[in-house]
Amino acid sequence: MSSVVTADPLETLTFDNRFVNTLPADPEHRNNRREVRNACYSLVEPTPVAKPHVLSYSPEASALLDLTEEQCRTPSFAEILAGNRLLPGMQPFAMRYGGHQFGSWAGQLGDGRAINLGEIVNRRGRRWTLQLKGAGPTPYSRRADGLAVLRSSLREFICSEAMHHLGIPTTRALSLVTTGEQVLRDMFYDGHPCHEPGAVVCRLAPSFLRFGNFEIHTATGEIELLRQLVDYSLVTDFADLSAKPGPDGYLAWFSEICRRTGELVVHWMRVGFVHGVLNTDNMSILGLTIDYGPYGWLEDYDPSWTPNTTDAQGRRYCYGNQPQIALWNLVQLANAIYPLIEESEPLQAALDVYRKTFQRGWRQALADKLGLTGREDGDDSLMQRTLELLAEQHLDMTIFFRRLADLPADPSIPIDFPSFFADAYYQNATGEPGQAPLNDWLSAYRTRIGTANGDDQQHRRTMMNRVNPKYVFRNYLAQLAIEQAEQGDASLIEELLEVLRRPYDEQPGKEKFAQRRPEWARNRAGCSMLSCSS
Numbered sequence: 001m002s003s004v005v006t007a008d009p010l011e012t013l014t015f016d017n018r019f020v021n022t023l024p025a026d027p028e029h030r031n032n033r034r035e036v037r038n039a040c041y042s043l044v045e046p047t048p049v050a051k052p053h054v055l056s057y058s059p060e061a062s063a064l065l066d067l068t069e070e071q072c073r074t075p076s077f078a079e080i081l082a083g084n085r086l087l088p089g090m091q092p093f094a095m096r097y098g099g100h101q102f103g104s105w106a107g108q109l110g111d112g113r114a115i116n117l118g119e120i121v122n123r124r125g126r127r128w129t130l131q132l133k134g135a136g137p138t139p140y141s142r143r144a145d146g147l148a149v150l151r152s153s154l155r156e157f158i159c160s161e162a163m164h165h166l167g168i169p170t171t172r173a174l175s176l177v178t179t180g181e182q183v184l185r186d187m188f189y190d191g192h193p194c195h196e197p198g199a200v201v202c203r204l205a206p207s208f209l210r211f212g213n214f215e216i217h218t219a220t221g222e223i224e225l226l227r228q229l230v231d232y233s234l235v236t237d238f239a240d241l242s243a244k245p246g247p248d249g250y251l252a253w254f255s256e257i258c259r260r261t262g263e264l265v266v267h268w269m270r271v272g273f274v275h276g277v278l279n280t281d282n283m284s285i286l287g288l289t290i291d292y293g294p295y296g297w298l299e300d301y302d303p304s305w306t307p308n309t310t311d312a313q314g315r316r317y318c319y320g321n322q323p324q325i326a327l328w329n330l331v332q333l334a335n336a337i338y339p340l341i342e343e344s345e346p347l348q349a350a351l352d353v354y355r356k357t358f359q360r361g362w363r364q365a366l367a368d369k370l371g372l373t374g375r376e377d378g379d380d381s382l383m384q385r386t387l388e389l390l391a392e393q394h395l396d397m398t399i400f401f402r403r404l405a406d407l408p409a410d411p412s413i414p415i416d417f418p419s420f421f422a423d424a425y426y427q428n429a430t431g432e433p434g435q436a437p438l439n440d441w442l443s444a445y446r447t448r449i450g451t452a453n454g455d456d457q458q459h460r461r462t463m464m465n466r467v468n469p470k471y472v473f474r475n476y477l478a479q480l481a482i483e484q485a486e487q488g489d490a491s492l493i494e495e496l497l498e499v500l501r502r503p504y505d506e507q508p509g510k511e512k513f514a515q516r517r518p519e520w521a522r523n524r525a526g527c528s529m530l531s532c533s534s
Helices: 018-022 059-064 075-082 150-165 211-219 223-236 247-271 319-341 345-370 379-392 397-404 435-453 457-465 475-485 491-500
Strands: 041-043 053-057 093-095 098-101 104-108 114-121 127-133 172-185 194-205
Touching (some): 018 114, 053 075, 053 150, 053 491, 059 150, 059 172, 075 172, 098 211, 104 211, 150 172, 150 194, 150 475, 150 491, 211 223, 211 319, 223 247, 247 319, 319 345, 345 379, 345 397, 379 435, 397 457, 475 491
Antiparallel strands (some): 041 093, 053 172, 093 114, 098 104, 127 194, 172 194
C-alpha cells in the first residue's frame, strides 16, 4: 500500500477533490476486477514500483500546478508520480465508464490503467486533475495488469505537450517516470510477448470525463445517477455557461460539447493528426485530445490512412473519417442524455452546431493554410484540388504546406513543381497526373494569391507559417527517442521537447526534425502503424 507523505515540498499543492466528494463511490473497496453498479468511481490506490526515476518532466505543465523546478527535482517527486507515495489530501480513484468501440457497445470499460490522484486548484483558481497512467490495476482492468511500458508512455508524454504547443486542445503531461520494472507486452498481438521497461505518465486535465462516463449510466438504467453526473459537470466543468441543472441547462451543456468537439476535429485535420482510436470512451467532454495510443501524422497524404493496426481492415478511424466519426460519437452521447430531456429536436439542433462548427472551421483552416484572404469564387474548387494533388503526388502534408509559403506569387517567375516541392515527395512525380495538371494548379493558385495579397509576399508567408507547422511529432522521431530511452538516454526526449515547443518557428540547426519520414522507417515497427499496445 502507498504510504502518506508527512512533510514534503509538494505539500504546497491544494487538493479540492470535488468529484469524489460530490458523486457516489463504489461501496466495494477491494481492488478486484468486477462489474460496478450505481457508482461513478472506485477508490483505489496506485501500486508501488521498485525504482522510480524521473526520465523527463514538462516545465510548462508543472507551472500549471505552481510547481517550481526545484520541487520537480526532489526525490519525492518521482516517488509521488510513480504512485509510491501519497500526499495529504490525495484521494486516489478510478473512473467508471463504458463506451462504443469500433461502432459496437462494449459495456463497462473504465480506468483500467489510470488512477486519478486528486484534483488541485492552483493559485489562479484553475482546477487540474492529476492522473497516473500505468500505476497498476483497478476494478476496471478486466484481464489486463494496469501497467504501461516506456514505449507507449514516452509517446503520450511528448505528444501531449507537442499538441499543446501546436495550439490543439489536449490533456497535458506532467512527467515521465520509469519504474525499474519489466512489463510483459505482445506489441504485435502475434503471440510473441516480451518484457519491456515499465513507466508511468502523470497526465493533467481540468476533467477526464468522457462520453462513456454518461453512456454507462443510461445503459444500466441508472438515470438518477446520470442526472447527478450531468449536474456535476454542468456546474464544475462548464461554469462559464451560467446554465442551471434542468433540460435547458443540459441542452446548453450538450451544445457546448458539440461546438468544442467540432473545433477540436478542425485542429486535427489542419495539422494532419490521426487519433487512431476514436471510441466514445476516448472522447473528452471538454473537447480535448485524450488517450494517445496508436496515433500518427499524415506523411504522404492519404485520407484513408490509419495508424492503428486493429483498424487496418475497416479503416473506421482513418484521417478522412474523423469528422464523421466525431459526429457519430456525439449522437451516442445525445442518446445517453435523452432520458434527461425526452425531446429529440433540440438534441438534433445541438448536433447541427457540431456540423456547422466543423464545416465553417475546416473551410477557414484550409483557406489559412493556402494563404487565401477574403472569399472568391473558385476557392472551394482550389482547396479540393489541392488536397487531390497531395494524394496524387504522394506529398508530405506538413512539408508541402510549409514550403507553399515560399512560393512566389509573381507568375512571371518560372516554377517547376516537382523541383520546388522536392523535399515533400515520397515518390518521383513521373506518372499521373503529369506535368500539365501540376502547371494548371500552379497557375490557378498563383493567380488567386496574387489577387488576394498583391506583392506582399512576406506578409503572406508570415500568416501561412502561423498555421502550417514546420515540426510535428512524427512516429519515426518517437521511435528513435524510445530506443535511446530504453538504453537510459533521455537526451533525445529533451531535444524533441525543446524543438516542439516552437513548432511554427524555423529554428536553424534543427531542420533534421522537419524531414519527411526516411525510407528505413516506411515499414519499421513503431514508425508507421501501431497497435493499441503502443
